[in-house]
Amino acid sequence: MESTQIQPFLSLFCKELSLHLESASARQKDINSSEFAELVSTATKEILDSYLDGSLDLQEYHNSKNNAYKEIAIQSIGSFAKSNKIIEDISDEQTDLLGCDTLKEYIDFSLISEKMCDLQSHLNNEVGRANQIIQELNNQVHELEITTTLDPLTKAYNRHALQKNFTELLSKDRFSHEMFILMIDIDNFKSINDKYGHIAGDKVLIFASKLLKKTLRDGDKLYRFGGEEFVILLNRTNLEGATLVATRLLNLTRQNKPLYQNEQIGVTLSIGLTPVRDDDTLDTLIHRSDVALYRAKKSGKDRLEMEI
Numbered sequence: 001m002e003s004t005q006i007q008p009f010l011s012l013f014c015k016e017l018s019l020h021l022e023s024a025s026a027r028q029k030d031i032n033s034s035e036f037a038e039l040v041s042t043a044t045k046e047i048l049d050s051y052l053d054g055s056l057d058l059q060e061y062h063n064s065k066n067n068a069y070k071e072i073a074i075q076s077i078g079s080f081a082k083s084n085k086i087i088e089d090i091s092d093e094q095t096d097l098l099g100c101d102t103l104k105e106y107i108d109f110s111l112i113s114e115k116m117c118d119l120q121s122h123l124n125n126e127v128g129r130a131n132q133i134i135q136e137l138n139n140q141v142h143e144l145e146i147t148t149t150l151d152p153l154t155k156a157y158n159r160h161a162l163q164k165n166f167t168e169l170l171s172k173d174r175f176s177h178e179m180f181i182l183m184i185d186i187d188n189f190k191s192i193n194d195k196y197g198h199i200a201g202d203k204v205l206i207f208a209s210k211l212l213k214k215t216l217r218d219g220d221k222l223y224r225f226g227g228e229e230f231v232i233l234l235n236r237t238n239l240e241g242a243t244l245v246a247t248r249l250l251n252l253t254r255q256n257k258p259l260y261q262n263e264q265i266g267v268t269l270s271i272g273l274t275p276v277r278d279d280d281t282l283d284t285l286i287h288r289s290d291v292a293l294y295r296a297k298k299s300g301k302d303r304l305e306m307e308i
Contacts, residue, residue: 016043019152024199035199038261042203049210050155151224153202154209162223162231166282169235179276180242182232183289184212184249187268187301189228200260204267207258215248231286239275239308246271246304254302268302275308 020039024031031039149161157165169179186192186208193201205228212222212230223231234242250269257264272292276285292307299305 013043013047015152016046020199020202023153023202028198034261035197038199042199042206046155046206154205154224156209156213156222156224156230158224159226161221162225162233163282165221166233166285169233170276170280177236178238180234180237180239181274181276181285181289182234182242182246182249183225183272183274183286183293184230184232185270185293185297186228187270187297192265192267196260196263196265200265203258203260204265207256208253208267208269211252211256212249215245215252217245220245225286231289242273242275243304243306246273250302250304270296270301271304272296273304273306 017040020043021031021036024035024039149157149164151158186204189201189204192204205224208228208230209222209224212232216222216232217234219236220232220234223233225231232245234245237245250271253267253269257266259265270293272289272295274285274288274292288307292305295307296303296305
């Protein structure tokens with residue numbers, strides 16, 4: 001690792017550890033020392049694994065974060081510079097007012113009172129405008145966080161990215177290539193959390209995400225849809241090819257088990273598969289894949305079902 005990559009590595013590590021701690025504290029009152037050590041180890045391993053397998057470019061991550069917040073910072077600096085200039089003008093006006101008093105034989109209190117009220121009004125307006133700008137900047141930061149394309153825990157794409165990419169794919173390929181969607185659910189995930197704890201549950205989610213991503217072709221993408229559910233968009237394939245991908249995912253998950261505190265955790269998947277139709281929206285597509293997924297769950301789990 002180059003010296004220029006150390007700072008973004010530490011920044012990303014702190015963010016990952018913070019996310020794990022926040023997730024754990026939301027689900028359990030206390031975190032003991034062994035659990036904390038496990039969180040530190042998990043956060044470190046996630047970043048190093050992503051760095052070593054080439055899926056994470058630390059310098060690109062650093063630059064993307066800097067650029068995103070740079071625009072907001074520039075807006076903030078420009079806006080407050082303008083506010084400061086107005087306040088300076090008000091201050092100069094007050095100085096001129098006080099200077100004029102020495103030229104008079106008496107003080108016109110009514111004039112001073114009028115001017116001071118005017119100054120107070122100007123200052124109140126500027127404070128109000130500054131507070132409005134602060135709120136707008138906070139909203140922009142919040143929006144930036146929402147529209148980040150990666151799920152912070154699993155490093156799969158998030159639902160915002162799914163909506164965006166699905167729209168782009170339809171505009172390009174709706175009439176030229178077949179597409180399929182896989183709705184994937186980790187079986188008995190609640191039982192895993194109850195038996196091993198939520199930290200182990202997070203490790204299972206990370207394990208599943210890495211395993212699913214490694215089996216995909218170039219151009220296919222994995223999305224975390226919510227909770228223990230993932231979505232895969234398979235572009236430029238047919239039903240046989242989509243079925244082959246889903247079957248491979250089932251087999252690989254059965255054959256690989258994540259390790260938590262020296263104990264292997266058995267993980268299986270249920271998958272619902274459906275093709276993309278010409279009149280589909282993302283909502284209709286998700287609904288149909290959910291129907292297939294529900295059937296897979298009801299039929300014993302650890303299997304693939306289709307809604308053609």
